[in-house]
Amino acid sequence: MPTLEKATEAQTAYRRIREAILEGTLLPRQRLVEKELSERFSLGRAAIRTALARLEQEGLVESAPYRGAWVRAISLEEALEVLEARMALESLAARHAALRATPEGVARLQAILREMEAKKAEGDLLGMSELNALLHRTIVELSGHKTAARLIEALRAQGVRHQYRTVLVPGRPDRSLEEHRRIVEAIAKGDGEAAAQAMAEHLKGVMEALKRAGEGR
Amino acid sequence: MPTLEKATEAQTAYRRIREAILEGTLLPRQRLVEKELSERFSLGRAAIRTALARLEQEGLVESAPYRGAWVRAISLEEALEVLEARMALESLAARHAALRATPEGVARLQAILREMEAKKAEGDLLGMSELNALLHRTIVELSGHKTAARLIEALRAQGVRHQYRTVLVPGRPDRSLEEHRRIVEAIAKGDGEAAAQAMAEHLKGVMEALKRAGEGR
DNA sequence: CAGGGCAATATTGTTGACAAAATAAGCGAC
DNA sequence: GTCGCTTATTTTGTCAACAATATTGCCCTG
Numbered sequence: 001m002p003t004l005e006k007a008t009e010a011q012t013a014y015r016r017i018r019e020a021i022l023e024g025t026l027l028p029r030q031r032l033v034e035k036e037l038s039e040r041f042s043l044g045r046a047a048i049r050t051a052l053a054r055l056e057q058e059g060l061v062e063s064a065p066y067r068g069a070w071v072r073a074i075s076l077e078e079a080l081e082v083l084e085a086r087m088a089l090e091s092l093a094a095r096h097a098a099l100r101a102t103p104e105g106v107a108r109l110q111a112i113l114r115e116m117e118a119k120k121a122e123g124d125l126l127g128m129s130e131l132n133a134l135l136h137r138t139i140v141e142l143s144g145h146k147t148a149a150r151l152i153e154a155l156r157a158q159g160v161r162h163q164y165r166t167v168l169v170p171g172r173p174d175r176s177l178e179e180h181r182r183i184v185e186a187i188a189k190g191d192g193e194a195a196a197q198a199m200a201e202h203l204k205g206v207m208e209a210l211k212r213a214g215e216g217r
Numbered sequence: 218m219p220t221l222e223k224a225t226e227a228q229t230a231y232r233r234i235r236e237a238i239l240e241g242t243l244l245p246r247q248r249l250v251e252k253e254l255s256e257r258f259s260l261g262r263a264a265i266r267t268a269l270a271r272l273e274q275e276g277l278v279e280s281a282p283y284r285g286a287w288v289r290a291i292s293l294e295e296a297l298e299v300l301e302a303r304m305a306l307e308s309l310a311a312r313h314a315a316l317r318a319t320p321e322g323v324a325r326l327q328a329i330l331r332e333m334e335a336k337k338a339e340g341d342l343l344g345m346s347e348l349n350a351l352l353h354r355t356i357v358e359l360s361g362h363k364t365a366a367r368l369i370e371a372l373r374a375q376g377v378r379h380q381y382r383t384v385l386v387p388g389r390p391d392r393s394l395e396e397h398r399r400i401v402e403a404i405a406k407g408d409g410e411a412a413a414q415a416m417a418e419h420l421k422g423v424m425e426a427l428k429r430a431g432e433g434r
Numbered sequence: 435c436a437g438g439g440c441a442a443t444a445t446t447g448t449t450g451a452c453a454a455a456a457t458a459a460g461c462g463a464c
Numbered sequence: 465g466t467c468g469c470t471t472a473t474t475t476t477g478t479c480a481a482c483a484a485t486a487t488t489g490c491c492c493t494g
Contacts, residue, residue, distance in 0.1 A: 006282065008282045010270070011282075046263070049267060050266060050267050050270045053227070053267040053270050053271050053274075054270050054271065054273075054274045056271075057270075057271045057274040057275055058274055059367070065223065065225045065228075078363075078364065081362060081363065081364040081365070082364050084309060084362070084364070084365075085306060085309065085362075085364045085365050085368060087309075088305035088306050088308065088309045088365075089302060089305050089306070091305065092301060092302065092304075092305045145298060145301070145302075146295075146298065147295065147298040147299050147301070147302045147372075148298070148301075148302050148305075150276070151302060151368055155364075
């Protein structure tokens with residue numbers, strides 16, 4: 001999977017289909033017909049095939065024998081499960097980040113935080129939620145915990161279609177920003193326990209917001 | 218993947234290769250040549266190929282373009298990471314199990330516990346560690362948390378080659394049994410927090426034992 | 435016109451052959 | 465004997481054809 005040299009077709013297929021699912025070009029429940037994808041991306045059917053197997057293992061796709069594959073649709077309940085699992089793993093990552101982070105790493109986190117504040121001032125909600133994701137990814141990266149990182153990345157991908165909604169919950173951006181501040185602060189202090197706790201609180205907040213947003217429609 | 222009707226070749230390939238890795242027929246670092254596996258299992262190369270892609274996504278196999286696949290070897294450090302991630306996720310599962318478990322479920326756990334005590338009395342260490350795994354799996358099942366269940370299953374598979382060693386650490390079986398008792402007790406009482414805590418303590422204990430066993434050789 | 439079976443179509447699963455790349459073997463120079 | 469190069473061999477990646485299964489549309493019966 002480490003692939004900077006010369007991407008094999010299956011690898012690019014994996015990346016492109018994954019992107020398409022994450023950005024919403026391919027919608028939940030949508031059928032993923034091998035021939036169609038093959039033509040759309042100008043890749044062989046075999047490549048598409050193994051990419052789909054990977055994506056299924058990752059939880060982004062479902063399939064049944066002789067009936068093809070489709071984008072996995074995640075119910076509200078499942079989205080909450082995913083967030084709960086993320087809570088467990090990202091708390092772990094935050095703890096490690098607090099214990100390992102270098103001054104440069106902390107500076108990166110603080111810079112992202114400042115940008116988030118700026119976006120919020122502009123009322124750019126989409127920009128905020130992108131920076132949100134970036135902050136989380138950076139914390140995981142600083143943690144150096146590769147095992148957690150892999151799992152978290154898969155979970156985040158599964159949740160994207162639900163999560164963007166939480167930003168629309170009244171008062172959520174403010175609270176979210178405050179929660180992120182506490183996380184970064186704890187990491188800056190090197191206080192692992194506080195960082196883990198703050199991360200858990202934050203994701204609990206996201207879960208609450210999602211419940212409210214989910215009921216709302 | 219739900220497949221009781223008529224397994225496709227890729228599915229059986231996935232299962233059989235996975236089993237072979239878990240039971241040690243295929244050893245860490247061992248090359249997984251497609252043609253060989255194809256002949257050994259009497260399955261098409263395409264099936265082997267997609268199975269390997271799945272197993273790589275799961276973390277049991279590694280591969281590089283045009284250089285094939287091999288059984289992923291997990292270092293001591295990585296094994297500890299895996300246990301840490303399991304700690305996070307299985308604590309979550311234990312909490313849910315405590316809140317959801319029916320009397321029947323609790324009875325199942327207690328029965329497993331009694332069998333473990335029996336095996337210990339016989340000095341059957343291998344039997345103990347199998348029951349150990351069964352107890353953990355049962356707790357996860359009772360939790361009803363499918364998301365956590367999938368991740369935990371993958372993590373457990375990654376760790377098997379290391380974990381069997383911990384049973385050999387002096388005094389470990391006794392302590393382990395006591396830790397398991399506390400977990401089951403908390404679940405029986407319906408005390409989610411205590412169950413999560415007990416599970417975390419238990420896996421911390423496993424990590425300690427593994428560190429000691431790892432240094433020992 | 436509703437429902438049930440039957441043929442036509444679409445799609446996936448499987449097989450084999452070929453191309454591309456990496457690995458191993460052989461050879462020569464020093 | 466060893467290093468470096470060139471040439472086989474092995475192995476993976478890709479492609480196209482065929483088989484197996486599911487799905488759809490159609491006709492027929494009542």
